[in-house]
Amino acid sequence: MMAPGVGTATPLGPLFTSITGSIESVRATYPDSLSLDIRDRYGNTWQLSILDSRWSPLDTNSLEGKQVQGAVLAERTGQLDLELSDGTVFRISPNPIESADDPPNWDLITPNGWAVEYGPGPTVRVQRADAPVSS
Numbered sequence: 001m002m003a004p005g006v007g008t009a010t011p012l013g014p015l016f017t018s019i020t021g022s023i024e025s026v027r028a029t030y031p032d033s034l035s036l037d038i039r040d041r042y043g044n045t046w047q048l049s050i051l052d053s054r055w056s057p058l059d060t061n062s063l064e065g066k067q068v069q070g071a072v073l074a075e076r077t078g079q080l081d082l083e084l085s086d087g088t089v090f091r092i093s094p095n096p097i098e099s100a101d102d103p104p105n106w107d108l109i110t111p112n113g114w115a116v117e118y119g120p121g122p123t124v125r126v127q128r129a130d131a132p133v134s135s
Contacts, residue, residue: 012073012075012116012124012126013073015110015114015116016070016071016072016073016080017070017071017072018070019038019040019046019068019070019071019082019108020040020041020067020068020069020070021038021039021040021041021046021067021068022038022039022065022066022067022068023036023037023038023063023064023065023066023067023068024037024038024039024045024064025037025064026060026061026063026064029049033049033050033051034049034050034055034060035047035048035049035050036048036050036063038068040111042111044111044112045111046108046109046110046111047108047109048106048107048108049106049107049108050092050105050106051103051104051105051106051107052094052095052102052103052104052105052119052120053078053092053093053094053095053105053106053119054092054093054095055090055091055092055093056090056091056093057088057090063090066084066085066086067084067085067086068082068083068084068085069083069084069085070082070083071083073118075122075124076122077093077094077122078093078094078105078106078118078119078122078124079091079092079093079094080092080106080118092105092106094106094118094119094120097119097120097121102119102120103119103120104117104118104119104120105118105119105120106118106119109129110129113128113129113130114126114127114128114129115127115128115129115131
């Protein structure tokens with residue numbers, strides 16, 4: 001299933017280029033995991049969880065309050081770049097697969113209820129965020 005309206009070289013391109021707004025919160029959610037809330041100009045929240053990935057810059061304290069102007073997904077590698085208004089990029093780079101039960105590398109929940117999950121490996125899943133988890 002394809003999410004409506006992600007970078008430009010992917011079928012998900014329009015979704016990711018529409019991620020714009022202020023980074024409202026940045027939280028460590030588990031060792032080596034991070035969660036960002038981005039509030040768009042309509043007051044809606046995009047929730048990005050970084051699970052089995054590296055991010056750069058490592059110091060995320062300065063991200064809060066910055067403006068996201070869009071995001072670009074390299075679908076083959078899962079690298080996700082958040083383009084910031086000050087000309088910098090917050091880059092999320094998936095870790096290599098270590099085992100069959102690795103968690104997703106990152107997931108994004110859109111304001112209109114879509115969940116986009118990348119990984120492990122070059123796998124993108126898009127479904128309603130409230131859809132039952134398949135076993």
